Amino acid sequence: MSDQDSSTSASHTEGEVEGEMDEELDGDGNGDEVRRDSPVPSFSSFSSSLHAVVRIKQKYLAMKKKRQEMAALQALGGDGSFSGAPRKTSPKIFTFDGLTPFSSTLSSSSSSSVPLKKKRRRKKGVLYPNRGRRRAPPKQEQSRAKYCLYLLCAIVFVQVYNAIENLDDHVLRYDLEGLEKTLRREVFGQQGAVDGLLAHLRDYLSTYVHNKPLVVSLHGPSGVGKSHLGRLLAAHFRSVVGESLVLQYYVLHRCPLEADAPRCAHDLAALVSETAERAEEEEKIPLFVFDEAEHMHGEILDALLRLVAAERSNAHLNAVYLLLSNLGHAHVTKHTLHNSSSVPAVEELAPILRDTLKKLHPLWAEADVLPLGLLEKSQVMECFLEEMTREGFYPDHANIEQLAGELEYYPEVGGHEYAKTGCKQVVAKVNLL
Template identity: 50%
Template sequence: MPKMRDNDLSNGGLESQVDEEEEGEEEEEEKKTTPFNPSSPSLFSPQLKAMMRIRNKYQALKKRRISSNSAAPATPRANMPEVFTFEQLAEQKKKNRRRKSRVLFPSDSRKFLPKEKERSRAKPFLILFSIIVFLQVYNAIENLDDHVVKYDLEGLEKTLGREVFGQKRGVDTLMEHLRDYLSTYSHKRPLALSVHGPSGVGKSHLGRLLTRHFRSVVGDQLVVQYFALHNCPPSESPGRCAAELTARVAQVVARAEADERIPVVVLDEAHAMRPPVLNALLELLQPDQSNEFLNVVYVLLGSLGHEEIIRHVLQNSSSSSSSSSFWKSQENDMEDVIRSSLAEQHPLWAEVDVVALTLLEKSHVVECFLEEMTREGFYPDLGHVDQLAGELSYYSAGGRQYSQNGCKQVVAKVNLL
């Protein structure tokens, strides 16, 4: 019987024994249900009474537990396992996502200043370094300006634009080369400019203007003006002419090195120079020389390649495009053609920068007449000037008239007045 009692308690989920009060109440209920007759003998054995008493207790406890569960929802015990569902996992993920979505921003104002020891020491050095770099760049720019101002290239550009008619693009190209080269004093090789053009377009006049200007800014001793037919006539030995030219250039560059200036050598009538003279010039243009021979400006003036220039101008005069970019590309093509054709005659022309002067139109010839008549003291009558300009020979192409001899006959026409 004790075994049955233990099994009944374990099957009912009982955790403790029944207290004395509950036993008393159950005995009273049992007495009420069982009629008491002392005179009659007991119909049940003690074992059966014990089993009935245990059963009544179990039924009473079961009714009490059911009534308590219906009154209040049962809470899961701590030692009972939880049932896993995917809904709980989804709810947990939503909670974690809500927690992660929260962004905390720092306060706008600092509550305390950093200590002196915690401040970076690199900040003063960075400021000092920036100031030094600024001063170096400013000093370099000032040095470039000083070199350009020393040679007065702005005044030269105004003079050439005023006195050389119809060659604005050629003058701009020439000034661009001079400005880039004369902005510094130290160079890796000399600057050699070769000005080419037909007869009467202003090559010799351009050479005279360059010589006059640089003599006024750097001195007569640092400018060389060399005429091939005058300084080296056909009767003179070309080897001797080459030696004299080399010695003269060496004397000038030595004096220029002492004065820290760049000399200028203007070589007119370059088309009449013979091969020994051209060879001497080619040696002077090489980069493997002493430092004073690298800081020199050579300007060669000649009519070599004038056939290519005339052909190129006449072929492209009928083009409908008149933009500056179009003519700039046309001039570059013309200079490349001149350089390639001249390089076949002598290697010197492959080492120079070509500046091409184009044909003059009739309007430019009129300007030449006005300038010459004003210089000679004549009153410039426009009707008379047009008549004189019409007496010259012209090429006709693309609705334009180009002078065959430029302004070369203008002086003779004015002298006859």
């Protein structure tokens, strides 16, 4: 029921109560008039009127109390009707104009008191048509590119493995293990130089493609084994790459006169180029040995520098150059006499000797310098033993010691006695036997 209907019913009820009171009062008034018309009232009539007044007052107080209760009920939202009294109804027309929907009232009251939480929308699952049972979701197909990736990894692995095998095959072609055994057996007292030479060869010969040739320069006093080491290295390369790919160049034999230096330089460049091209066709690395390099003229050194330093064709980059010289022998002799071991002398003397040689010609700036130290008396005796065995003489120790004592030596230093000429006179002494 709306507020308008409740107020209307309340006003009707108040009007009815007031009407009843007026009727009673009128009735009482009429009675009073009748009684006025009557002669002098008696005591009984006075008491009856007093009772009527009391009854009217009680009735008024009761009606007033009901009014207050009805007002209180209206304030609390009641319908304003008296309890026990017959309710008067009036025809009403039901419309939705003055009504407020319960849901909107509830939402407004809840929004004013408690903030609404955002409802998370649930993602609906994929629905499949019913054909007796639910279908399983489709499986994700694997990309075919994965198999191509596996194939590529396998190819790379095979290529790397073959490259490693080819490196081993390339090193085995030059038989560096056999060369090492030969040098350690026949070269005496030059352990540091032999180790350095083998290390350079092993690194360079492990592959065929290079960006520059290998240039190694051996320096030391006369008789320490430079030429002997060069002959051993040339003989080994002849056995593995062939005679045509090994060149031994003796300057005093090929070009003794300085006036012939330009021609010799031109011929040397042509010979080296021809040998390098032949090695390129056979896929091998040639060896060029230049003995007595201290006698090379400037034009020949310049020609060698152009061959080893200039960026020429690939045929000139795959080659091994070995320079044998006694340049800087004074530094080697001085340094060896001031050190008790020849092994540290090689490590300490190589940078000093290279700086000295670069001042003589830029060719040695492109080379790896390896110094050969002086030989001790015991090492010279080994040279006599080797030569006597080769010539067929009985290796008598007393005879060997006597021959070794005939050579000249430096003053003893730190318990070591170094020969001035090394093993250079060994062959001549043995031939006199």
